[in-house]
Every structure is written in structure tokens, then in C-alpha cells.
Amino acid sequence: MSHPHPELSAPPELPKGGLRVIPLGGLGEVGRNMTVFEYDGRLLIVDCGVLFPEDHQPGVDLILPDFAAIRDRLQDIEALVLTHGHEDHIGATPYLLRERQDIPLVGSELTLALLDSKLREHRLRQTVHHKVAEGDRLILGPYELEFIAVNHSIPDALAVAIRTGTSLVLHTGDFKMDQLPLDGRITDLRAFARLGEEGVDLFLTDSTNAETPGFTPTEKSITPVIDQVFRESSQRIIVACFASHVHRVQQVLDAAVANNRKVAYVGRSMVRNMGIARDLGYLTVPPGTLVEAKQLAELPPERQVLVSTGSQGEPMSALSRIAQRSHHFVHLEEGDTVLLASSLIPGNENAVYRVINGLARWGARVVHKGNAHVHVSGHASAGELLYCYNIVKPRNVMPVHGEIRHLLANGDLARATGVENVVIAEDGVVVDLVDGVASIAGKVECGYVFVDGSSIGGITEADLKDRRILGEEGFVSVIVVVDSVSGKVTAGPEIHARGIAEDDKTFDAIKQPIIDALDAALAEGNTDSYQLQQLVRRVVGRWVSNSLRRRPMIIPVVVEA
Known part of the structure; x- marks a missing residue:
């Protein structure tokens, strides 16, 4: 091989x-x-x-x-x-x-x-x-x-x-x-x-x-499970699946008709894709089954089915907004059933379980691959x-x-x-x-x-590394003014931090060591601003690592007066 x-x-x-x-x-x-x-x-x-x-x-x-x-x-x-x-x-x-x-x-x-x-x-x-x-x-x-x-x-x-x-x-x-x-x-x-x-x-x-x-099991093998969910649900049903899974949506439509329910799509890609599939004959929608989402809300809960995007926990998807109770017209009620009829793509586990927990918190029954045969x-x-x-x-x-x-x-x-x-x-x-x-x-x-x-293509791995550091370790900026003639620090250091300490006073202890290090470098004739900035970065980085056990992004600015 x-x-x-x-x-x-x-x-x-x-x-x-x-x-x-x-x-x-x-x-x-x-x-x-x-x-x-x-x-x-x-x-x-x-x-x-x-x-x-x-x-x-x-x-x-x-x-x-x-x-x-x-x-x-x-x-x-x-x-x-x-x-x-x-x-x-x-x-x-x-x-x-x-x-x-x-x-x-x-x-x-x-x-x-x-x-x-x-x-x-x-x-x-x-x-x-x-x-x-x-x-x-x-x-x-x-x-x-x-x-x-x-x-x-x-x-x-x-x-x-x-x-x-x-x-x-x-x-x-x-x-x-x-x-x-x-x-x-x-x-x-x-x-x-x-x-x-x-x-x-x-x-x-x-x-x-x-x-x-x-x-791989047949697509038809999950039909009995979907039918059972519909039979046992006495309130609204929300089904989340991929916006391209025409066969899964067909199963939901068939189950809705059998249980005298109306269906509405939620999510732009779901509405678009299922419209295309229906127009081309790949999706069969029985007459009178499909309604607009706002019309669906006027029906009693036991006659409602929502087919939504967001099965992977995407933060801006319809299902995530429903779980956060921030959707503009779908409001989850205790006793509603949410069916996640999709796979769990590797890397999305935390996002999906976060949505499942959010739905469960409001009293919804959540049926997913982990507790039922709802996906092949x-x-x-x-x-x-x-x-x-x-x-x-x-x-x-x-x-x-x-x-x-x-x-x-x-x-x-x-x-x-x-x-x-x-x-x-x-x-x-x-x-x-x-x-x-x-x-x-x-x-x-x-x-x-x-x-x-x-x-x-403008974003590189180095940019992503910087973003991860910002998100995980925080940010420290240090501004110092020096006089190359006198060889002294004339103003600062002024230190601001985000995501690392409760307030900027935490950094008071490092201000004098910064001044001492810069004065020593200037006394030796080192007036290159880049080298002075690197010196500040090393002094602050060492102190933060030892004192706060963190490795934040450090942005030093040395201004020559």
C-alpha cells in the first residue's frame, strides 16, 4: 500500500x-x-x-x-x-x-x-x-x-x-x-x-x-420510529434535519398527513430547497398539507408540525433560536416534541447537546439519534x-x-x-x-x-492562532513614552487588559519593572522602537505567566517623544 x-x-x-x-x-x-x-x-x-x-x-x-x-x-x-x-x-x-x-x-x-x-x-x-x-x-x-x-x-x-x-x-x-x-x-x-x-x-x-x-440500514427503517413519535405526541412537533434531505422531509410529510397535522418550513435554506425539490417532482406534498409558518401558529398545537434547519446546533439556525426562546414567532411550550432526524457531524457534538439541553429546559421532549433510531x-x-x-x-x-x-x-x-x-x-x-x-x-x-x-483567503492559520489566544487567554496593551535623548521613560506605562483580570490595577505591580528594563536598554544606547517593544513584551509576558498563569496576546507600543 x-x-x-x-x-x-x-x-x-x-x-x-x-x-x-x-x-x-x-x-x-x-x-x-x-x-x-x-x-x-x-x-x-x-x-x-x-x-x-x-x-x-x-x-x-x-x-x-x-x-x-x-x-x-x-x-x-x-x-x-x-x-x-x-x-x-x-x-x-x-x-x-x-x-x-x-x-x-x-x-x-x-x-x-x-x-x-x-x-x-x-x-x-x-x-x-x-x-x-x-x-x-x-x-x-x-x-x-x-x-x-x-x-x-x-x-x-x-x-x-x-x-x-x-x-x-x-x-x-x-x-x-x-x-x-x-x-x-x-x-x-x-x-x-x-x-x-x-x-x-x-x-x-x-x-x-x-x-x-x-x-447501512435502509431509509425506510426509520419510518416506524417517526410514525410512533407522531402518534405519541399530543402537542406541536418540531423536526430538525438537513435542508437537503428530501427523503427525510418526505417521511415527515407522510406522517403529518396520517396524523391530521399541517406542516410549515422554518429556515431560509429549508424553504428554498424543499420548494425546488417539490417543483421538480422529487418531493410529493399532499394538497393542503403545507402552510406558512405564521398560519401554522393559528392552529391548535396537536395539529402543528415545523420542519426546521439547525440539526447541527448552528448558533444562528432556526432551532438554536427556538431553544434560546429568541425566535420571532416560534415559542416552545412544555410538552412539545423536538425530533432531531440527522447525524451528528464530528466536531458539532457540543453545539448539538447545548441545543438539546436548551430545548429540554423548556419542557420539550427531545428525540435524537442517541435515544431513538431516527437517522440512517x-x-x-x-x-x-x-x-x-x-x-x-x-x-x-x-x-x-x-x-x-x-x-x-x-x-x-x-x-x-x-x-x-x-x-x-x-x-x-x-x-x-x-x-x-x-x-x-x-x-x-x-x-x-x-x-x-x-x-x-485573507485569513491565515497565524490569524486563527491569534484569535484563539484572544478568546482563550485575553489581551494586554502596554503604551510607554520614552525620550531617547535623556534615555528615560517620560510617560506610562499605561496598561489595559481584557479577558484576563478584573481591572487594570492588577498590573500595577509590573509597571516599575517595565520602566527599569526600558531605562536600562536606553542607557545602553538601544533606541530601536521594535526592539524596545519586544523587551516590553518579554517583561510583561514573563510576569503574567508567573503571576496569573496565563499567556495573553500582548501588544506593546513604545512612542518616542
Whole structure:
């Protein structure tokens, strides 16, 4: 098994007839999925998604793939293929289109509809669209693409087979093998087997659930639990789920109709996405079921169902505001039921439990994955992955979509079925497929690109470190005026602190040592303001560390009179 090496150099020129694969996101993390293929001088991109920030990335709104490796080759891009409509696969597309607006977009009907809505928000004009469905074939430059139906937690997901003059690649996108999907659209294993017979040179497979044994339960398996929640609830029901989970919302609508309840959507993305899904026929809304949220409030509680965003504890989401009793028209009452019908994304645990506690405090019954079978994954578990390896029989495997432990577990599954060459790569690691053999060829620049308000890429890891220090350790400013002629401190030090001490008088004890240190430095002829500021920083830092056991951000200002 090949492993990426942190000291890899830039890749050499691609041999003639070779296919290059460059993951720019999604390998070593769950999100930010983006893979670039290069053949015969032309580029093809599969997916362009975002990663959502964690607690240690304060102030960051989104994290994008790093486009640096392809920025000087934007005109070589044949198309961007989108496997499905989740944010971690389409969310960064507007930012790529800002760099070259006419990149052709390829995707299924629902995927492109969700993306179009996003592009309008970014005020980007519509680019060339190729709307495709399972079974379709499309030729773009040197690439022949074939699209295969796969089942996932959003309708209309596709795997893509990529044929070049020398190789056949199969990229699953995100998928599972639900044999009883709500929409009847199963993963097309016959197509996988047919491609296997043709000879798959490189198989890129979803790794998210590679550590989970067996098979992912069917979506229908949670229907009885949802029905039971509806039957047992005598007051209002609030359901929180992802704004893209059309199948989950369908289950809620069906349960509401069966229990003579009306439904309203809460949250801008929920209203938008479910409207698109309904208009395109992916969501069936029985007549008279859906009402505006303010109309719903006029009904008795036992006839109300709210479908809300905020299942991950997002602080500005509808559910978080309901838990804080700050929502402008939804007021939680004792006896209401809240159903969190979603997974718990790693890193969001504290935020979710904070919301659950807030809801419970007001007397709500909270039903969630921890106490009921109210969610099933959208990703293939180990048994499904083994099944795919056995029917595809690929020559080479490159696990994608997952943290490093997921990639390694997926690689072990492939080897267990007899695959001899498994390449474990991470973001930026270049893999070349030459003469039927995939191997690591080098590495390209590939970091995190942070979106912070209107700033894209202007925030660095150093900035985030400063923010963490400010948030965790506090801030101290020190202003001193010196006279380089007399060699003395003439005013100050004036010290202000935030988030570290009750009042600024705490720092009175350090004022004289600052004066003494500066007088000594000035007496030795040191008048450089930067060096004097560093001296102040060292004196204050040492004292704060010893006296207060803290390491705040220290901003010294030395002014020459």
C-alpha cells in the first residue's frame, strides 16, 4: 500500500497517455470534496465543495479547496462534474466560477437546480449547463463520461465513469446501497459490474463509513420510529434535519398527513430547497398539507408540525433560536416534541447537546439519534464496499471522501478482496495512472482557504492562532513614552487588559519593572522602537505567566517623544 509523504516534491511532467489525479479537498477530512483529472493537457474536475469550520477556527464562515494548483490553467478546464447537491460537493463552485465564469457545469436535474439557486445568491450569471441523468454519456474534450445512478441521502446522486484514450476510471461520489429507497432509485450495481467486465483501471470510492461493519440500514427503517413519535405526541412537533434531505422531509410529510397535522418550513435554506425539490417532482406534498409558518401558529398545537434547519446546533439556525426562546414567532411550550432526524457531524457534538439541553429546559421532549433510531447514514458501510470491490474488480483503488482513518480502513477492505495496488493519498498528493499502474508522483500546493465575511483567503492559520489566544487567554496593551535623548521613560506605562483580570490595577505591580528594563536598554544606547517593544513584551509576558498563569496576546507600543 502506498502512503503519502509530507516531503514529496512537485510532480514531474505527466507521461504521454498517462492520467493524473489531483485531490484538492476531501482526502483527510469529511467535506471540501474536489478532484482534478488531467489527460492530454486538459483538466476535468469532479465536485467542488466546502468544509464547515470547527471550534478552533473562530470567525471562519467556510473553508474552500485551494485552487492554487490550477489557477494558471483555468482555460484548460473542460468541465466541472457535480455528483450530487450537498454543500460539501457543490458549495465552493461559486468561488471557482469567480476565477473563470464560463466553466461548463455537469450534473443531474436536482443538483443543477440547487446550484443555480446558490449562483443567484452570489450574483453570478448562469454558465453552460449539461443536465445529465443515469445512463447518459457525454464527450468533453478527451474525456468520455458515463453517469450511473447511486443512492444517497439526497435524490438524483450520480457516480461517474471517466474514459480516456488509455484508461477507465470509476468515481462513486457519495453513495450507499439502500435496497428499499423511498424513491425506488437504487444504486445501479449492474452498471458497476458491466464496467468491471470492461476493466476499471482506477476505482475512487467513498470512504466515510469504511470503519462501520455490515450494511447501512435502509431509509425506510426509520419510518416506524417517526410514525410512533407522531402518534405519541399530543402537542406541536418540531423536526430538525438537513435542508437537503428530501427523503427525510418526505417521511415527515407522510406522517403529518396520517396524523391530521399541517406542516410549515422554518429556515431560509429549508424553504428554498424543499420548494425546488417539490417543483421538480422529487418531493410529493399532499394538497393542503403545507402552510406558512405564521398560519401554522393559528392552529391548535396537536395539529402543528415545523420542519426546521439547525440539526447541527448552528448558533444562528432556526432551532438554536427556538431553544434560546429568541425566535420571532416560534415559542416552545412544555410538552412539545423536538425530533432531531440527522447525524451528528464530528466536531458539532457540543453545539448539538447545548441545543438539546436548551430545548429540554423548556419542557420539550427531545428525540435524537442517541435515544431513538431516527437517522440512517447516506454512505456505504464496509459490507457494501466489499461488495463493490468484488463486482468491479479494479486494477487500482484510491479511497476518497474521508478522514485518514477512513481512507486507510477503505484501503484495507480493497486489499482484502484481492486488489493489489491501493494508493492512499491526501489533499495535494498527485497520483499518476500510467500503463495501468497508479502511483504517487509528487505533491502540489494545497492548503485551507478560509472565507471570513467578504474576505476569501485573507485569513491565515497565524490569524486563527491569534484569535484563539484572544478568546482563550485575553489581551494586554502596554503604551510607554520614552525620550531617547535623556534615555528615560517620560510617560506610562499605561496598561489595559481584557479577558484576563478584573481591572487594570492588577498590573500595577509590573509597571516599575517595565520602566527599569526600558531605562536600562536606553542607557545602553538601544533606541530601536521594535526592539524596545519586544523587551516590553518579554517583561510583561514573563510576569503574567508567573503571576496569573496565563499567556495573553500582548501588544506593546513604545512612542518616542
